[in-house]
Amino acid sequence: MTEFAQQVVAGLASGSIYATLALAIVIIYRSTGVVNFAQGELATFTTFIAWTLVEHGVGYWGAFALTVLIAFGGGVALERVVVRPVERGPVLTVVILTIGLFIMLGGLSNWIWKAEVRSFPPNRPFPTSTWDLGGVAISKQDVGILGVTLGLVLLLYLLFQHTKIGLALRAAALNPAASRLVGVRVGWMLALGWGLAAAIGAVAGLFTAAASPPLDPNMMRPILIYAFAAAVLGGLESPVGAIIGGLTVGVLLNLVVTYDSHVHLELDRLRLPIAFLVILTVLLVRPGGLLGRVAVRRV
Amino acid sequence: MSRLAAARGAATALALVVAVAAIFLAPRWVSDIKLAQMGVYFIALLGLNIVTGYTGQISLGHSAFMAIGGYTTAILVVDHGVRDLWTIPLAGLVAGVAGFLVGLPALRLSGLYLALVTFGLAVAMPDLLRWDKLESVAKGGQAIQLFNSPALTGKGFENVDLLGHSVTFTRAVHYLTWAVALVLVVVAWLLLRGAPGRAFRAVRDSEVAATSSGVNIAAYKTLAFAISAAYAGIAGSLLVIAVAFADPQSFPAKLSLTLLVGVVVAGLGSLWGVLAGAAFIQFLPDLAVHVSKAQGVPDTVYGAALILIVLVLPTGVAGGLHRVLAPLATRLYTRS
Amino acid sequence: MALLELDGVDARYGRVQVLHGVSLSVADEEVVAVLGGNGAGKTTTLRAISGLVAQSGEIRFGDQRIGGSAPERVARLGIAHVPEGRGIFGELSVRDNLRLGAYLRRKGFAESYERVRGYFPWLEQRGEQQAGTLSGGEQQMLALARALMARPRLLLLDEPSLGLAPIVVRELFRIVGELNEREGLAVLVVEQNAKLALRSSSRAYVLETGRVAIEGPSGELAENESVRKAYLGY
Numbered sequence: 001m002t003e004f005a006q007q008v009v010a011g012l013a014s015g016s017i018y019a020t021l022a023l024a025i026v027i028i029y030r031s032t033g034v035v036n037f038a039q040g041e042l043a044t045f046t047t048f049i050a051w052t053l054v055e056h057g058v059g060y061w062g063a064f065a066l067t068v069l070i071a072f073g074g075g076v077a078l079e080r081v082v083v084r085p086v087e088r089g090p091v092l093t094v095v096i097l098t099i100g101l102f103i104m105l106g107g108l109s110n111w112i113w114k115a116e117v118r119s120f121p122p123n124r125p126f127p128t129s130t131w132d133l134g135g136v137a138i139s140k141q142d143v144g145i146l147g148v149t150l151g152l153v154l155l156l157y158l159l160f161q162h163t164k165i166g167l168a169l170r171a172a173a174l175n176p177a178a179s180r181l182v183g184v185r186v187g188w189m190l191a192l193g194w195g196l197a198a199a200i201g202a203v204a205g206l207f208t209a210a211a212s213p214p215l216d217p218n219m220m221r222p223i224l225i226y227a228f229a230a231a232v233l234g235g236l237e238s239p240v241g242a243i244i245g246g247l248t249v250g251v252l253l254n255l256v257v258t259y260d261s262h263v264h265l266e267l268d269r270l271r272l273p274i275a276f277l278v279i280l281t282v283l284l285v286r287p288g289g290l291l292g293r294v295a296v297r298r299v
Numbered sequence: 300m301s302r303l304a305a306a307r308g309a310a311t312a313l314a315l316v317v318a319v320a321a322i323f324l325a326p327r328w329v330s331d332i333k334l335a336q337m338g339v340y341f342i343a344l345l346g347l348n349i350v351t352g353y354t355g356q357i358s359l360g361h362s363a364f365m366a367i368g369g370y371t372t373a374i375l376v377v378d379h380g381v382r383d384l385w386t387i388p389l390a391g392l393v394a395g396v397a398g399f400l401v402g403l404p405a406l407r408l409s410g411l412y413l414a415l416v417t418f419g420l421a422v423a424m425p426d427l428l429r430w431d432k433l434e435s436v437a438k439g440g441q442a443i444q445l446f447n448s449p450a451l452t453g454k455g456f457e458n459v460d461l462l463g464h465s466v467t468f469t470r471a472v473h474y475l476t477w478a479v480a481l482v483l484v485v486v487a488w489l490l491l492r493g494a495p496g497r498a499f500r501a502v503r504d505s506e507v508a509a510t511s512s513g514v515n516i517a518a519y520k521t522l523a524f525a526i527s528a529a530y531a532g533i534a535g536s537l538l539v540i541a542v543a544f545a546d547p548q549s550f551p552a553k554l555s556l557t558l559l560v561g562v563v564v565a566g567l568g569s570l571w572g573v574l575a576g577a578a579f580i581q582f583l584p585d586l587a588v589h590v591s592k593a594q595g596v597p598d599t600v601y602g603a604a605l606i607l608i609v610l611v612l613p614t615g616v617a618g619g620l621h622r623v624l625a626p627l628a629t630r631l632y633t634r635s
Numbered sequence: 636m637a638l639l640e641l642d643g644v645d646a647r648y649g650r651v652q653v654l655h656g657v658s659l660s661v662a663d664e665e666v667v668a669v670l671g672g673n674g675a676g677k678t679t680t681l682r683a684i685s686g687l688v689a690q691s692g693e694i695r696f697g698d699q700r701i702g703g704s705a706p707e708r709v710a711r712l713g714i715a716h717v718p719e720g721r722g723i724f725g726e727l728s729v730r731d732n733l734r735l736g737a738y739l740r741r742k743g744f745a746e747s748y749e750r751v752r753g754y755f756p757w758l759e760q761r762g763e764q765q766a767g768t769l770s771g772g773e774q775q776m777l778a779l780a781r782a783l784m785a786r787p788r789l790l791l792l793d794e795p796s797l798g799l800a801p802i803v804v805r806e807l808f809r810i811v812g813e814l815n816e817r818e819g820l821a822v823l824v825v826e827q828n829a830k831l832a833l834r835s836s837s838r839a840y841v842l843e844t845g846r847v848a849i850e851g852p853s854g855e856l857a858e859n860e861s862v863r864k865a866y867l868g869y
Binding site for chain 1: 357359404407408410411412414415416418419420422423426427429430431432553556559560563591593594595596597598599600601602603604605606609610613
Binding site: 164167168170171174175177178179180181182183184185186 | 685687705706707710711715716718722723724725726727731734735736738739781785
């Protein structure tokens, strides 16, 4: 029983990281209708920037904050410079563009920082010691990460539902033409969406580096798939769904290990294929995910 | 015969002659293996172009079909002693069936979602090939060696007897790949020229209009997937024959993305640009090395190229060609 | 000086030119109608003013040149455009739609809402309802209310009667008239229903294939039988 509980706890821990990246994916999808394939590589890139800052003497938390800001600016710049020329066209063109970014940023990270072994100072961002709860070890770091993730969702919810700019963000995504007529600068709203997503992605990257050192240029590749599964499961338009989806995927993948000890299907090697199955199943059975709206497409 | 048709016929004949000549002459400047690899990309791109360019279904999963084709060949050659040449169409068939099976649920997924799902498939495939439960078939991630197998033409190092001439194994592979490529180009051209091609284009331009004209959308979309998967399977098979081994690392998800770059460079929906696309993805890493030998440089250039093309030349090489040739065609057309 | 002035305006969609040298004006507190058949370029005229379509020629609003400006800027200068098809946000609530109307107001929502509520009292109860679930007439009213939230000086109304029952249309035009009289709101209304539009406006322009065919006081145009038969179809 404690094994089960331990796996659930571990699943929640990894799940929070998937949830954070999924949150970034959802923000961009909600603001621009695009799935940003480069979200993971962008997170990696910004995490390496953070590491570089720390290497040059900036304190961890200072580097954290600075990186989030840089990521925000980078996201805005990316949208204004690279995405803007094609954003009026078909969504698929923008998606191909994000795939180009995926490839390019991955290459850049490898080029600039190379695949050396490096990690952040220990006990950052949260202490790695654990509490013991009835035989189950709960890491303070995992709790911290989960807490920050939930906090982010709360902040985003407040932003979208209770602020003027949040309303403008939603409007720009739903009906850009009508938004412009009421004076919303749609272009900047899209840029804001990218900036927010990049900032959240940076947080996801920093958490990943903390939770599974060392820091390496390919670290977000699998996480991107788990995040896609999480976002799709929760509903691509729902930030809360991203959290639920992420935690579910995390727990699911970990429980598979437990189950596997009984059936010996070596399922623990199949984490990525399982994530793929989640994506496929959800999109076929209930495309809107758990919390999203279902867009009907009939011919 | 109208002037335009005559001009087209002459151009095609000329292109064919140039192509055959190029196949024989190119090994003077470029290594056989690289040419063979370009041929592999070319075939895969031909197929991907059909499904993405013509019917507008974006697939990021074609590396998985290449893997299926490649592993079919490897298993047949090594475990069952089937002559490698015969495995090529078989690989295409198996991959084609897989493509059909993927194409069915794909019907329910629109652009973005299909891209997500097929990407997931591409990512999942290498891990699937490494799965312990498939070890009897896929050798659990270890390379399946075709080298030295009696069923492999030339066993991977001997010279091959080709119409009385003795050529190296690598040269034979080069000829084989491009011969298959030529055949597949003709097949594709016939397909796209005829009813299926028209149906594909109708589906891409407007599904609603196509349905109301009586086109069986589902059938054609699935057909496109199956055909493109078969092409990819054949490409994978040829790749495995060329390098004489098969392992999961040969078919990473990144290969799907590389193919996408090729198809975008080529220009969606045309056979002409595909050659340029294949050349691009094959030789770019070699050129990128001149910039810097560091790891990650080819990817940076690939990615930058994809971005630039999307921004600057969205219709790819084919579109560019079209813009250059269109005035010429118009003149030929209006005179007759 | 006129509030709004168009001088030799051309407009094109891609390569197709739709407006050819259109000139018209709207004075302060005036209601002007733009009439004509399908494809005459009526909607395009409004879109040219709002910056939604590529155009050349001069467009002046007050003393500002707005030809070629982005829609956001045009809105900021005090022009509210209720487009064809209403342009409301179906997935958002009625209240959110109104909030967006007041997006540019620094004083914010409450003050604008008070004024608008007077003209559309029923909006109060429907605040949380999803705008897309309103009836056609209610949506048109909502679109108008949203435009008013911005306290515009000029209202551009594109085919408000489209798809609405006559009784709803009459109510709509009544409210527009009231807005014009009480608030001094200038209105440029594009309409296919020429009779109603002429009754509600002081001047009118009739467009034909992208050009101004006839213009004049609405009363005169309405009484001129040959004009009515030739251009307005009744």
